[in-house]
Amino acid sequence: MATEISVDIPDVALAAEARPLVEQLAADAVAGKLAAQDATLWGPDAEPEASIRLSWTTLHESSRPLLAEIDALRAELRAEGLDRVVLAGMGGSSLAPEVITASAGVPLVVLDTTDPGQVADALSGDLSRTVLVVSSKSGTTVETDSHRRIFERAFQQNGIDPVTRIIVVTDPGSPMESAAREAGYRKVFTADPHVGGRYSALTAFGLVPAGLAGADIAALLDDAAAAFPELEADADSNPALRLAAALGAAHARGAEKVVFADTGSGIKGFGDWVEQLIAESTGKDGTGLLPVVVEGTDAPGFADAGADATTVAVGPAVEGAQISTTGPLGAQFLLWEFATALVGRLLGINPFDQPDVEAAKKAARALLDGPAGGPAATPTLVDGAIEVHASGSWLSAGVGTVAEALRAFLAAAPEGGYVAVQAYLDRLDDASAAVLRPELARRTGLQTTFGWGPRFLHSTGQYHKGGHQNGVFLQITGDSEQDLEVPDRPYTLAGLQRAQALGDGQVLADRERPVLRLHLTDRAVGLVELVKAVQDLSQGGSR
Incomplete structure (x- = not known):
């Protein structure tokens, strides 16, 4: 008995652009081949990796x-x-x-x-x-x-x-x-x-x-098993084919970001899971889809999504959503896995490797292996409880405040680019840092992501290095009131956290991406000052 899993494409133009892709995918029998774990679907270069990465298609039984x-x-x-x-x-x-x-x-x-x-x-x-x-x-x-x-x-x-x-x-x-x-x-x-x-x-x-x-x-497992017959069917009605085709068609027209909002799915935090799936699977070879997870239904997040973004409702379709997906969690897991693998075929990339993830790990390890976790960083300037550290040539002389540094940093973002906020903080006690995402998005008109460090390194971190190279990266770090030793290791947690932030920043800067690190010498005070500096940016005036 089939479970209720559906993909709607309310955007008439996108649906029309996706239709021939759906028909081609069905004609090529890719859904059935994927369900049968055919490793040839992504070309000969991807085949060695794909051949050992496809057992997920039958997990609802195995x-x-x-x-x-x-x-x-x-x-x-x-x-x-x-x-x-x-x-x-x-x-x-x-x-x-x-x-x-x-x-x-x-x-x-x-x-x-x-x-x-x-x-x-x-x-x-x-x-x-x-x-x-x-x-x-x-x-x-x-x-x-x-x-x-x-x-x-x-x-x-x-x-x-x-x-x-x-x-x-x-x-x-x-x-x-x-x-x-x-x-x-x-x-x-x-x-x-x-x-x-x-x-x-x-x-x-x-x-x-x-x-x-x-x-x-x-x-x-029951919900995934019930959805599987629909997802393996080589038919135009297959929701995975429709979803993959819509995303592929949107990318072909230049919509390289995918804005996700929960619109009453009953699934909590789904955007964080699908963010990793899509970013790591597609963000490579200078292409890919960048997930942008917005808060709740966040109407401004949909309304402000420009031509470079596709809007996806997880739950019932709402105004502004170009795609919506509905169904129970187990079925949604399988739907998005099928669709993401098929998007890889449409984009001409291998959806099962992550060639750029190791770069940040190696840089962090080099810092940890150095004396005291690496050399102390000298701030470019200090403004209240915030130290400003800039990587790259985008910051001109004479900048004296956090707000001025932010304006210069955001102005370095190319047209159609994005801002990635990377908070190496406590995601429970410092949860207010997440307000930076919508505040920056509204004031810059740029798609803006938010990730807690280092967890985003295992997620969007692949896209940052391997995807479209048009991002600017705002790192937030902070002094810790306490530290913890790691038994039988020559570093503490605070030292590891610092090395991960600096290591990833170094990798991004080496790829000539603008990186601004704002270090909070007092987390509570610094976050208040930082949010105020962002709110002082005029709408659209930071670019």
Whole structure:
């Protein structure tokens, strides 16, 4: 029985442009070939990678055996009074579980940060009720490894045997699997290695933490399974073909950004998950689709979307939306995975690699390996509680305030470009920083994204380096009131967070992209001053 999954294209012109692409995709039988895991769909250069990345198309069936294992472990944990689940994971290892649990209304503490304050908050919870899920495909993710070390020590210091409280999700044969089994951790789940991180929502990476937290993960698989017959059909009515064709047609006309708003889907945080899927899959070879996630229905976000953007409602169609998608979460996961893979075919790129993600990691590692995390940065100027650090030649002499630096920075954005706000802060305690996205968008007329560092490095970070090279990058960093040591590592969390910001900024500057880093010497005061400086920008007058 088919589930209710639909794609509407209210924009008449876009629907007309998409129609021949839909017909061609159907005639070429690409949906059926994708469902059958045909690795030739993206050309010979992509085939080696695609051949080991397509198992996600059948996860609604192959993940079924996990359900009983997860249910049994959850029952064991609850019998022992362990009902607080903390997830240490980045990118695909955290975004899907966060969406699943938020939509289900069950608590899950997600650690996808190197901010010492946010990690300290997680540590301050009741450890006597806590289990830690350590989730990493490679087993070498520096953030996740740091969280494991910190929690392991905290358990020990509180008289708790860490091996009884740590659950691992990783790929078979990874360094983490070997280390976890040697350490004797409570449970090791291995996921299908032939699924990339951003396509892993219905693997152990999505299902284990969400299921342990209490979400109905069987329903996710049921909804995906019910949608699958529609998505594999080589027919003009296939919603994945229609969605891929609409996005491909929009990109062909120059709409390289995709503005997402939730319009009553009931799915919480879906934009953050689909952001990684689209940005990492398409943002390469100087092309791609840049997701711009706006707040709620955010009518100005739709109304102000120019010719360089496509507007997508996740939920019922609303005024200004060119595309809308409806359906339950499990079906939406599969719909967008199918459509994104097919957009890769239309754009002529490999949707399964991420060739530019490692650059920022290497730069951060070089800084960490240097003395004291690298040389101290001298600010270009100091204005109140904000230090201004500029990379590139866009900042002229004589600039004396944050507002003036912002005007010069935004003026460096090319026509049709975008602003990426990258906040290396505590996304709970410093949540007010997110207001910078709509404030900048309204005042500049530029599509503006917002990402919490370092989690965006595992998401839009690929597009920033590999996609359309027309972005300008506003980094927000801040002094930490406290710091945390990473056991048996020569750096603290604050040092790691700093190295990640500076490393990514260096990579972007080396690619001749404007980078402005605003460092808050007092986070609370500095954020107020920064928002005021943005609000003082005249509408459209910063460019």
